[in-house]
Structures are given as structure tokens and as C-alpha cells.
Amino acid sequence: xxxxxxxxxxxxxxxxxxxxxxxxxxxxxxxxxxxxxxxxxxxxxxxxxxxxxxxxxxxxxxxxxxxxxxxxxxxxxxxxxxxxxxxxxxxxxxxxxxxxxxxxxxxxxxxx
Numbered sequence: 001x002x003x004x005x006x007x008x009x010x011x012x013x014x015x016x017x018x019x020x021x022x023x024x025x026x027x028x029x030x031x032x033x034x035x036x037x038x039x040x041x042x043x044x045x046x047x048x049x050x051x052x053x054x055x056x057x058x059x060x061x062x063x064x065x066x067x068x069x070x071x072x073x074x075x076x077x078x079x080x081x082x083x084x085x086x087x088x089x090x091x092x093x094x095x096x097x098x099x100x101x102x103x104x105x106x107x108x109x110x111x112x
Contacts, residue, residue, distance in 0.1 A: 005045050012038035025095040025105045036084040040077045047073025
């Protein structure tokens with residue numbers, strides 16, 4: 001499971017970086033979105049994901065870290081998803097405005 005998660009994070013990071021380096025604004029926006037997904041998965045993986053364990057203390061379970069999931073990375077990822085969605089909306093609005101002003105979707109503002 002750890003190898004699959006690490007490969008997924010690496011693949012998302014590589015794809016995001018490749019898209020960010022493209023000359024078109026839509027590719028750059030999608031690249032930043034894919035990079036944010038990779039960062040969210042990395043934060044989630046750093047929080048020791050566990051299945052079937054509660055993030056809050058229970059009465060009949062000993063208070064050891066092995067018996068509980070860490071709720072902080074889950075909260076950070078949830079917040080990052082909301083912020084990423086808002087930033088994507090702002091980037092799309094700016095890209096549409098730039099396309100309307102220049103007539104091109106190249107990052108330099110003109111066709112090569």
C-alpha cells in the first residue's frame with residue numbers, strides 16, 4: 001500500500017510539473033491543480049493513515065497512538081481542498097480575462 005501511495009504521489013507531482021511548464025494557460029491551471037492533489041496526498045500520507053480507527057478518544061480503548069488515527073492531517077487536507085478550489089476559480093477567471101484581452105491563451109500573450 002505504501003509503494004502504491006508513494007508512486008501515485010510521484011506520478012501526480014511529475015504530471016503537475018510537466019503541465020506547469022507548458023506554454024498554455026489552461027495547462028498551467030490544470031498543472032497547479034494536479035500539484036495541489038499531490039500535496040494533499042502527501043500531507044494525508046504523512047499523517048499515518050489507518051483504517052477502522054477513530055480519530056477521537058473512546059472509553060474502552062487504551063490511549064496509545066497505535067489505536068487512533070491522527071485527525072490533524074485530515075483537517076489540513078480538507079482545508080487545502082477548499083483553498084485549492086478557490087484558487088483554481090481565481091486562476092480560471094484570470095485566464096479568461098487574459099484571453100479576452102490578448103486573444104491568445106499562451107503564457108507570453110502571443111503565438112510563438
